[in-house]
Amino acid sequence: MAGGRFSKQAAPYLNFKYLNPNVSPGSLGDPTEQGAITTAPSGVTGINQGLQNLPGDRIILDPMSAYSLQNNNTGNLFTGTYRYVNTRNNSTSVPQRARACFWDLAAVANNNSTYLSDAQYQVNSDEPANIGVVLMAGVFITSPTAGNLWWIQESGKAYCQFRGNNFGGNNLTGTPAIGCGVYLAAASNANNNTTVGLFDVLVGANSAAIFTANSTTGYSTIDQMMTRYVGPAELLPSNNNISLVDLEFKRGAFRW
DSSP states (O other), X not given: OOSOOSSOSSOOOOTTSSSSXXXXXXXXXBSSTXXXXXXXXXXXXXXBSOOOSOTTOEEEEOHHHHHHTOOTTTOOOOSEEEEEEXXXXXXXXXXXXXXXXXXXXXXXXXXXXXXXXXXXXXXXXXXXXXXXXXXXXXXXXSOOOTTSEEEEEEEEEEEEEBOOTTSTTOOOSSOOXXXXXXXXXXXXXXXXXXXXXXXXXXXXXXXXXXXXXXXXXXXXXXXXXXXXXXXXXXXXXXXXXXXXXXXXXXXXXXOO
16 A cells, blocks of 8 residues: 555554654664564564554544653644654754654655655655755654654644754844744754754844845745745744744645
């Protein structure tokens, strides 16, 4: 059966019981689809748990379902859509909870023009060259091992890490407020583990140098705002902190 089902009917198979398990770094996620089977006849290899989850599968959780699948030691989960994805095994950065991840346009042999690349449903914790943050796939709800498969949140109420002086020296661009628009920050060094996948606010920022006469800068800024917008802040964002954002469902489409 092909992956990428809009909403799988069966409960997700979870090696770790929770969608956001609290396990030691380097051991989180499924090394193979479903993860290795716990027991197998001697000499038999390559067995998995029956392919109940396929790359690209989405589940839609109501409040009680999200609550039942959360590990309190990691953090709360909320209503929204979640997707089972591959993570790039040779990213420069490492996946981190509450950071954005991005569709990998070169998932197979550096070729994004065939269906094989899309069929991997692979995400990159780096901000990919040439496309940057435009194709945001969702946010990491935990910190899976790069190269493994695991669940990300693509829409709904989600924890997002905001930029600040602890992350490359840049605080929030605008003045944070509950209900203000939230945007992808876009790192200047797209592979820097400290700066990638962060979020920003723009309301109240000084725009005098951008919207000037006889300049193309304003149009470029508007274009970036449209492609980097993710949704409204549900709680007050602040420098360096994780806060709740309502990720719009347009981020739940593939690619949008």
